[in-house]
Amino acid sequence: MRSRTRFKLVLAAALFTMPLPFMASARAQGCAPVAAIAPSHLVEAGKLQLAINPTLPPQQFVDSKGELQGLNVELGNDIAKRLCLQMSFVRMDFPPMIPALQAGRFDGIHTGMFWTEERSKILFLVPYALQSISITVPANSSLKLADPDDLAGKTVVIEVNTYQERWLKGLSDDLVKRGKAAINVRGFTTATEAMTALRAGQADAAALLDYMAVDMTRRGVVKTELFRLGGAPSAMAFRDRSVAEAVAKALTAARDDGSYGKLFDRFGLTQLPADQPFAIRGTGPG
Template identity: 50%
Template sequence: MKHTQLLVGLVLGAAAAVPAFAQSCTPKVPADHLVAAGKLQMSVNPTLPPQQFVDEKGELQGLNVELGKAVARKLCLEPVFIRMDMPPMIPAMQSGRFDVINTGMFWTEERSKLMYMVPYAQQAMSIYTVPGSKLKITRFEDLAGHVVGIETGTYQERKAREYNAAMVAKGEKTIDFRTFATASETTAALRAGQLEAGINIDETAKAFEERGIAKIWVSGLNGTDITLAFRDKTTAEAAVKALDELKAEGVYDQLFDKFKMTRLQNVKNFAIRGPGPAPK
């Protein structure tokens, strides 16, 4: 009798550990395609409002967080978020620490050869200063000779350095770039007078401006797709179907309206974009 009671208790305990939504459905991604069976593990850099950020209670919020949860539920998987800075994300995913990079990663041809990238939104870059700055900026070239902060290991750093190289080739002064691990650190350094300007994605710069700690001078630079990036093709294909369903149900549009971000333009169906990793 005691043995039976113990067995029942173990079964009930295991059921209680499974999220409620997963108890009534079967995972749509086989266990051997996931880092951990029954879980969709996603890396997130929660320093980019309104994409992803930590609220006053220490809880993750933002478009990518809610969209990640919605995709996981469609796949009947438990959403798990792993907080980390952007630079180590790609090697960490390749080494099998998690399934998805969910941090608004810009699409590039080079990255598409390393991961299965699924575009889901669009973003561009802004140049901003502190309010009341004496530096007046109407174009990227106005940053020549100035100290500018930017997140390291990001698309915006790469494009900014490309712009700078082109400027220098034409005889302009070089930009003195100072790199930081997060957008918050960049803005903190700007407010402390260590920088003259900062560069980040439009929506994050807008969030800082709405808080009264930044002034945007130029926006919409070098717009391109941002993506969910997957370690495994089967998982990526399942996520594509989930996004299609969320779009058809109106959830996708509701989330973009809520967080005031830019939808993927002219999309009928989501898809993996690019060749994907070379076979091992």
């Protein structure tokens, strides 16, 4: 009996002093992933590294303690858990994300990026939500907009390299063809900078994703004049097909057990329609 007790004490002491990576590996052995990813397909074995631009509340933002919060953060953590991987977010602005992903700095992009035909040919894109555009004005603005044509001749701020920018420039080109004034589109590196410019009186309006407009209108920062313009799926992007396929399976599992729907309902974002499976959309690179 004493020898057994002594063995248990020695084992407990060994576990207490065991290196953290070994303990993490031991925990991982007890996890059954919904889809296995070979370590060679990840930038770092055992870890899912995703780039995120935390300037878009409530989808992704940094709280007063400097911690990441929002739907994309919670969804990313859930996906990693289902794949038995450690989640690691890489904070950075959106413009350099795609080149950095292609260079192998991280495994994927999870920042509410819109799906486009061009991107689907250079990355493995997995749509996971639907997004559209709202046009907002400062809370004290007297500007009234009945339809998108009323933006002719107005200055509108946007975050560069986004669906909002392409949609707005397309609208501006169409207005010019119809003999109306062009829209003065002013781009900023982040949505936060664009909103700062709007509130400083440097623009008439801002083109935002719907969920951002809803959040900022609720907080009294802006007024939403036009809602649900355009529209396209937002997607996660990956450099490796097997990682993208595994993430799609994790999303499917989350939809099947109801956690995906509950998360989107809690944050007020639009789910990918139930008749659309989570899968790579597009050819992908090569």
